[in-house]
Amino acid sequence: MLLTNLIRGHLLPSACVWITTRPAAANKIPAHCVDMVTEVRGFTDQQKEDYFRKRFKDEKLASTIITHVKKSRSLHIMCHIPVFCWITVTVLEDFFKTSQIGEETPKTVTQMYSHFLRVQSIQGDRKYRLLTETDTNWTAQSREIIVSLGKLAFNQLESGNLIFYEADLVKCDIDIRAASVYSGVFTQIFKEECGLYQDKVFCFVHLSLQEFLAALYVFWSFIHNGVNLLSEEPPTSSEDELLLYQSAVDKALQSENGHLDLFLRFLLGLSLETNQILLRGLLGQTRSSSQTNKGTVSYIKHKLDGNLSPERSINLFHCLNELNDRSLVEEIQQSLTSGSLFKNRCLSCSVVSSGLHLTDIRRGAGRV
Template structure:
C-alpha cells in the first residue's frame, strides 16, 4: 500500500513525483447532499452563488473515519469534488500516512479499489475474497476467517464517476464473504452495510455522480474544495525551489484574478507552473496575456517542444519528423477528447482509442510529450486504462478538434451542435450553436469547452497554433457577431447564474472587455443613482466584485437596480466593508448567503444593515452561525441613520439595524449564543421594532453578561418591553463583564418602577453606560 501511494502523477509517467515533496494540505469540509446532482462542473468563486446551511468546518483527510465514527460507524463516507481537485491525492495521503504507521493505526488493512479497474471485472460473479484477490494477490496467504471476522478493514473506492456498474441499490444483497454475486451487488451490499457491517467504507466521486449513493447510506458527506489562497502559495513554493522564481510566478498569476482563482484546482497549479516557468523565466517574457485559452495553448506548445528550439541543419529532418508525429498524435487525441466529452466520459479504454485511430500497441504513440498530457495505466488482466491529466485538458483539446473540423470544412463532425443537418456552416453559426448547447447542459459539462472554443477562434490564437493547424482564417466579423449574440443571450429569461458567469468568461476569452469595463464604471461612479441593471448584469456585477482583489468601502444595491433584483446582489456582501440592504425584500435564504460570507476566510464585512426585511427568527439563527465564525469581523449590524422625509436630517429616533424584521424572542436566543462566542466582534446591535417582549431580553441576558461580549450599543426601541426587562438589564449593567455604553429603550411600555430598577444598575461601580434613552415614554 505504501508503494501504491508514495508517488503522484504530475505529467510524466516515467518520473512520477514523490507525494511528500509537493503535498499541500487541501481544504476539505463537511458538505450537504441536497441538490448535489444539479451542481455544475463550472469553477465557482468561493461558493459565492451556493447557499450553504452548514459551516465550513475543515476536515483533514486523515480524520475522515474519525469524524464518521463519532455518530455513524455503520454508514459510509462519501467525498465529492470536481475533476482534478485532489480527491485521489487525499486518498493517497491517507494511505501513505497509515502505511508508514503515523495515523489510523486502529485499522488493520486498507484496500484501495479504483473504479476504473473495477470496470474490468464488472461482468463476473465472485465472492468478496475472490474480488479482493484480483487487486491484492497477497491475500491468498492470509487466513480468511481471521481477516474478515477479527480485523478492522477499510475500503476506499475511488472515482465513482468512472464506474460503469449499474449501481442498483434496490437489488438483492449478500451477507457473507463466501457468497458469490456480481461486482455491482458486492459493492452495493458493502455500501448498505449488509456485507461486513463493521468495515469502514470511503467512496469518492465528482458531484454529478455522487447521488448514485442513497443518502440513507451516508454517515459523513465531505467536499474537497481544493486550495485556499494560502495553500496555493504554499504549493507554488514547494513546486518551485528557486524562491525568486516562485515569487515572480505567484505575482504574475495574481495579476489575472480569474486564473488565480482557477488555481484552487491543484492540477491547474501544475499547468500554470509549467507554462510560466517556460515563458516568464526561460524566455524572460514580461507581458504574457493571461486568458485561459492562451495559457493552455502555451502548455500544449511546450509539450510539443516546438517553441524556441534550436536545431542545426543536420537535425532539421529529425525535427520535422518529430513535429509531424506529435501533430498527428495531438489531432487523434483531440478527436478522442471531443468524442468522449460528448458522452461525458473522462476515462477511456482501448476500444475508445481505436475508434479515433490510436494504436495502443505502439510504444511510440505514448512517448515524449504525450506522457505529459495523457495518462496510460495498467489495469487488471494487463488491460490499459487511459485519461487526460485533467478534465480541462480534455475540454481544451476537444475545442481544438472542433475548430480544426471547421477550418477543414468537416461538417459531419459539427452536426453535434445542430438540431437538423446543416451544410456550409459558418463560424458565427457554429459558435452561436455551441453557446446554446452549453447553456442548456444540466451540469455544465460543456462550459469550459465553450470558453476554449471562443478563445481558439481568435486570429492571435490561430497564429500560436500554426504548428498544429494548416491554415488560419480571418474571424473578425464572426467574433463581432458572436459577442453581440452572447450579450443578447445574457438577457434571456431563465438562464442560470452559472451560465451567465460562463458567458461573461466567454467574452473575456474573446478579448471583449466592454461588459467588464461597463460594470467597473458603475462601481466607480455615483453619477447615476437608481440605474436599473438587468438581472444578468446584476449577476455579472456580483461576480466581478467577488473576482476582484479590490474591496468596496460601501455597497448599496439601490444604486444599481430595481427591487426585483436586490436578492441577486446579496453575495456581494463578501466584497465590501459596509453593506446597505435595508428594505430590500430579503428573506431566510438571503441570510444563508450572508452567513456564508461572514464565515468566509476572505470576508471584509464590518458593517451590515438588514433593516426592514422579512428575516424572521430562522434567518437570524443562520446569521448567528456566521457571527460565531472565527473568520467573522462584523462590528456593526447596522448603518447610518435614516433620513426623515420631512426634515431631511438624520434623526436619532429613526435609527434602524435589524429593525422591523419580524423577529421574536427566539432570535434573542440565537444572538445571545453569538455574543458568547470568543470569535464575536459585534459591538453595535439594534433590534428595534421587533416583537421581542420581556422573554427576549431575558434570553439575551447570558450573551450580554458573557466575558466574550463586546457589545457597546444596544437598541430595543418599540419592542413591547415592560418593567420586567428593566430588571434584566439592570443586572447586566452591574456585571463586571458588561461593556454597554449606550442603551435605547424608547417607545416601550415602561413605568417609573422600571426606571427605578434600572437606576440600581446605573449606581453600580461596574456600570459603563454613558447614554440612556426613554424617548416617547410617559414617566413621572
Template sequence: MYTHFLLLQRRQTKHNTDQSTSETILSLGKLAFKGLKEKNLLFTEEDLTSCGTDVTKAAVFSGLLTRIKRENHELYKQNMFCFVHQSIQEFMAALHVFHSFTNKGENVFTESTSATSDLTASEFYKKAVDKAFEDEHGDWDMFLRFLVGLSLESNQDLLQDLIDKSEKHKDASKEAAEYIKKKIRENNSDPDKNLNLFFCLNELNDDSLVQEIKNYLNSEEKPFETFSASQWSALNFVLLTSDENLEVFDLKKYLKSEKVLLGMMPVVKVSKSTLLSWCELSEESCNGLTSSVLTKPSSNLTVLDLSHNDLMDAGVMRLADGLKNVNCKLETLKLAGCQVTERGCISLAEAIEFNRVSSLKHLDLSYNHPGDKGMRALNAIVEDPNKKLETVK
C-alpha cells in the same frame, strides 16, 4: 495558458520521437471530444485506435494522457487511459472541434459527416454556445470557454502548425461576444449558466457588461432592487473573479432584501459562512438556499445564520430537504426567532436522522416553539451516538 502547455508538450516530444506529433495531438483531440459526448473519462486501447491514436505514439504525451494499470483488478485486466485532468480533455476536445471546422469545413456538432463549408464562423460559434447553454448539467461549459478562446487571432498564431489561419474567424469573435451577451440578457432563470457565459466573454476580452457593475460598486448608487438577471450574473462574476475575500457572505453589506439574496446565490455557494439574520427573509429564501446551495456538491457552505426572519415551518421544512441531501456540508445552522413550531422542529430532526453522513454539529432554535414532541425528537438526535450533532439550543 492551456495553449502554451500544449506547445510545451509538443516541444518536449520532438526530442523523443522522429514521427510527426501533429497527427497524434489531433487524434487525442478527437478522443477527447468522443469522451465528452459520451460522458466518458476513461478510455480503452480500442477507443484510442478508433480515433486514429497510436498507443505507442500517444505514450510520449504523458503530460496530456496517462495510462492506468489495472493488472490486479478482478474486473478490468486491460490497461485504461485518461487525460491527466478533465480540463485538459475539454481543451483538447475544443481544439478538435476548432480544427475540424477551420481546416476541413466540418461542424462535428452535427451527426452528419458531410462537409459544411458554407457554415460561417459566426453560425459555428452560435451553435456551440447553444449546445453548452442547453445542457442541463454544464458538461460543455469549460469546453465552450476554450472554444471561444481559440477564435482569437493571438491563439491561432500560437497554433499555426496545427490550425490553418482563416478569414472565417476575422470578425467571428466579436459576433460571438454579441450573441453571448444576447443569451445572458434573455436568461432569467439560471444564474450558473449566465456565469459561464461571462467567463466566455472574459476569454473574448469583452468586459462591457462587467464594467457597468464595477461602476455601480465604486459609486454610492447601488440599485440592487432594480437589477436584471444579466446584471446579477455580472455582479456575481465580478465578485467571484475579484481579490475580495468571499469566505464570509453578509447580505447586510449589500441590501437586506430577499431579491438580493436570490440574485447572489453563486456567491453564497462559494462562501463558508453566510450571515442572513434580521434580513426580512421568507420561505422563498429557503427554497433558493436549498436548491442552489445546500444540495450542490460544489458548495462550500458550513455556517448558515438565518436567525430572526419569518421563515415559519414551511421555510424550515424546505431547509430540512437540503439537510437530507448527501452534498450538504452545513455544520452550524442558526434559526433563532424564526417562528418555528413543533412541525418544523420534527422535520429538522427527521432530516438529520435521514442523512447518515450529516455533518451538522450545532443547531440553534432558541426563541421558537418546538412543543413537547419537537423537543423529544431533537433530544433523541442529540443523544444518538451515531450522529455528530453536539448542541441544540
C-alpha cells in the same frame, strides 16, 4: 441505472456511496438522497504560493510567477486545482526563459493550455525524435497524434466518458506507443477486472486537458474540413464560423450537469488570433474575425438576458473573459458607480458579484 439505484438506496440500502463530481452535476442529485456534502477545496492562496516557491530555486522567478497569477483573476481561481498549478509552472517557466521582448504573458485559461500543449509537443519531439533545442516547429507526427487525441477527447466528452479502452483509441486511429510520448497530456492506467485479468484503461491526466483537446479538435475540424461538429446542419460559407460558436453556446447551456462549460470557454478562446498563433504549428493558419467575435459576444449577452441558472450565467462571464471582452463588466461597474439600476434583471446579485470578480479591471466603489 446501477448508479441511480445505489444513490436512491434501492440497491445495497445500507451502503454509503461517495460521489466526486463538479458542483453543477452534484446539484442534480436529489437532496433527500444526500446525507453529507464534502467540498474538495484544493489549494488555499498560501498553498498556491508555497507550491510555486518549492518548484523554483530561483526566488525571483517564483515571485514573478506568483505576481502574474495574482494579477489574472481567472488564473488565480484555477490555481486552486493542483494540476493547474503544475500546468502554470510548466508554461510560465518556459515562457520567461524563451519569450521575446513584448510577447504577451498568458492571462487566460485558453492561453495557458495553448502554451502548455505547444511546450509538451516540442519537448516530446526533442526527447523522442531528437530535434535540436533551436527547432521549435511541430513535426508531422506531433500534428497527427494531437488531432487524433483531440478526436478521442471530443467523442468521449460527448459521451460523458472520462476513462476509455484500447478499442476507443483504435477507433480514433491512435497508435498507443506513439501516444505514450505525450505523457504530460495522456496517461495509461491499469484496471483489474473481475480479479482474473488486467485490462488497459486510458484517461487524460486531467479532465480539463480532455476538454481543451476536444475544443481544439472541433476548431481544427472547422478550419480544415469546414465541418461544424456541434451542428447537424452542414456549413455553407465562411460566415458560418459564428454559427459554430453559437451552437457551442447552445449545446453547453443545454447540458444539465455543466460538462461542456470549460469546453465552451476553450473553444471561444481559440477564436482569438492570439491563441491561434500559439498553435500555428498544428493549425497551419489563423482564422479570426473581429466581426465574428463581436457577434459571439452579442449572442452571449443575449443568453444572459434569459432565465439561466447561476452556474450557467457565471460560466458565460468566464467565456466573455476568454474573449477578452469587458463591455458587460464595464456596464455593470458604471451602473454601480452611478447608483443606477443595472438593466439586466435576470442576473442575481451573486452572479453579478462573481462576474465582477472575474475581471482584471479595477472595480469602482459601487456595492453589489
